[in-house]
Amino acid sequence: MNFDFTEEQSEIKRLAREFAESEIAPHVLEWDEAQTFPVGVMKKLAGLGFLGVLIPTEYQGSGLGYVEYIAIIEEISRVDGAIGLSVAAHNSLCSNHILTFGTEAQKAKYLPKLATGEYLGAWGLTEPEAGSDASGTQTIAVRDGGDYILNGSKTFTTHGTYGDVFVLMAVTDRSKDNRGICAFIVDKGTPGLRAGKKENKLGCRASDTSEVILDNCRIPGGNLLGVEGDGFINCLEILDGGRISIAALAVGMAQGAFEAALKYSKQRKQFGQAIAEFQAIQWKLADMATEIEAARLLTYRAGVLKNQKKRSTKQSSMAKLYASEMSVRVANEAIQIHGGYGYVKEYPVEKFYRDAKISTIGEGTSEIQRLVIARQLLRSNI
Numbered sequence: 001m002n003f004d005f006t007e008e009q010s011e012i013k014r015l016a017r018e019f020a021e022s023e024i025a026p027h028v029l030e031w032d033e034a035q036t037f038p039v040g041v042m043k044k045l046a047g048l049g050f051l052g053v054l055i056p057t058e059y060q061g062s063g064l065g066y067v068e069y070i071a072i073i074e075e076i077s078r079v080d081g082a083i084g085l086s087v088a089a090h091n092s093l094c095s096n097h098i099l100t101f102g103t104e105a106q107k108a109k110y111l112p113k114l115a116t117g118e119y120l121g122a123w124g125l126t127e128p129e130a131g132s133d134a135s136g137t138q139t140i141a142v143r144d145g146g147d148y149i150l151n152g153s154k155t156f157t158t159h160g161t162y163g164d165v166f167v168l169m170a171v172t173d174r175s176k177d178n179r180g181i182c183a184f185i186v187d188k189g190t191p192g193l194r195a196g197k198k199e200n201k202l203g204c205r206a207s208d209t210s211e212v213i214l215d216n217c218r219i220p221g222g223n224l225l226g227v228e229g230d231g232f233i234n235c236l237e238i239l240d241g242g243r244i245s246i247a248a249l250a251v252g253m254a255q256g257a258f259e260a261a262l263k264y265s266k267q268r269k270q271f272g273q274a275i276a277e278f279q280a281i282q283w284k285l286a287d288m289a290t291e292i293e294a295a296r297l298l299t300y301r302a303g304v305l306k307n308q309k310k311r312s313t314k315q316s317s318m319a320k321l322y323a324s325e326m327s328v329r330v331a332n333e334a335i336q337i338h339g340g341y342g343y344v345k346e347y348p349v350e351k352f353y354r355d356a357k358i359s360t361i362g363e364g365t366s367e368i369q370r371l372v373i374a375r376q377l378l379r380s381n382i
Contacts, residue, residue: 005071012068016075019048020083028080031206032351035198037162038083038206045087046117050076053091055099059111066241066303070248074296077252078259081355082206084252085362088245089158089207090114094121097167097183097238101226106185110165122163124154124212125235132368134169134232135178139214141170146221148172148184150214153196156362160210161195164188168212169231181232183225192217203354240312242363243320247299250320250327250359251292257327257352258288261334264347268338281337288330295323314376321369324359331356 005013023041031038045051053069055061062068069091077084095114098106113119130136139152150170154160166186173180186193196211226234262285265276275281298319305312331353335342342349360366 013071016072020076020079024079035205037208043117051117052115055111055115061115065307070303073248074252077249078256081253082204084249085204085207090121092242092245093123094167101234119164120159122159122166124157124168126156128155137171139170141172147218150217152214154212157212159208160212161208178232179229182228183231185223185225204358240316243316244302246359246363247319247323250323251296253356254292254327254330257331257334257349260348261337284333291326295326317369317372327356
């Protein structure tokens with residue numbers, strides 16, 4: 001097994017880190033306080049190829065794999081999890097769903113604009129009454145001649161306000177349960193499509209999250225994404241990659257919190273010496289670094305499986321579960337090392353603590369990940 005980055009991968013990781021530190025870091029607190037979604041920064045990220053990481057070059061994407069993708073998400077999230085979350089949602093959910101299950105006409109129409117940042121992507125599965133139980137989807141799609149008419153709403157949608165193209169799930173035949181759910185592409189500006197309530201969130205406040213309302217929204221039949229009835233099954237495959245994104249997000253936030261705590265421990269003096277000299281602090285730092293590295297390895301293992309076109313359901317859920325819960329623990333310890341200063345916004349660990357929590361909820365809660373992992377284990381012969 002080779003754990004080394006190639007020269008190209010190392011360069012991409014360096015580029016992502018330098019961009020995050022120069023273009024994002026100076027504005028983190030400002031954007032968080034004002035809940036500002038930085039459209040300009042997303043355009044700059046597109047210029048680096050970071051909004052089309054997994055999209056092939058034939059569609060103007062970067063044509064990279066999951067190893068590079070994980071590195072990019074981690075480096076951005078090390079500075080600001082909110083921006084990492086937006087980059088992840090655009091790449092691994094909306095864009096990847098069209099890439100994986102779209103027709104050639106759909107790919108040619110949408111992927112180049114998503115890859116170059118002309119379009120910002122959004123993806124909607126969750127509803128007020130359908131979270132972990134996606135089979136409870138209430139949004140409906142009814143055939144009307146050659147079109148579909150969509151009615152319903154989605155909640156907790158990343159880029160629900162700013163998105164230019166939406167991949168949304170709706171029920172076409174309730175009698176078929178999960179097999180009656182389909183995915184649809186809906187363009188911004190389509191009559192009947194509008195943003196609803198913008199969420200006032202605990203963390204990742206610079207990432208736009210809002211409701212999406214569908215009120216007699218008519219779309220062409222050609223906007224059906226994938227085979228009719230396979231929408232839910234396809235979502236599960238997309239979420240395998242999405243959970244790798246969340247794992248990378250969690251690792252990046254944990255790394256940022258750890259580095260802040262390590263730096264502070266060397267500067268803060270008590271009882272005549274830096275607190276880094278005390279064994280209690282050293283053990284915290286050792287445990288934090290070890291857990292981060294373990295989560296990172298789980299995440300890259302899942303990414304390598306995706307690169308190899310192998311099923312990664314168990315590995316993606318393991319990476320997401322461990323990395324997300326680890327990120328919360330590390331951020332908590334980072335605040336503890338800072339003491340009272342960790343509780344104020346002047347120091348970055350306060351924000352890492354708030355941001356990290358979303359990784360245990362988004363794209364499947366920790367409880368759902370345990371369920372997925374257990375089912376995979378019980379179905380295997382091991």
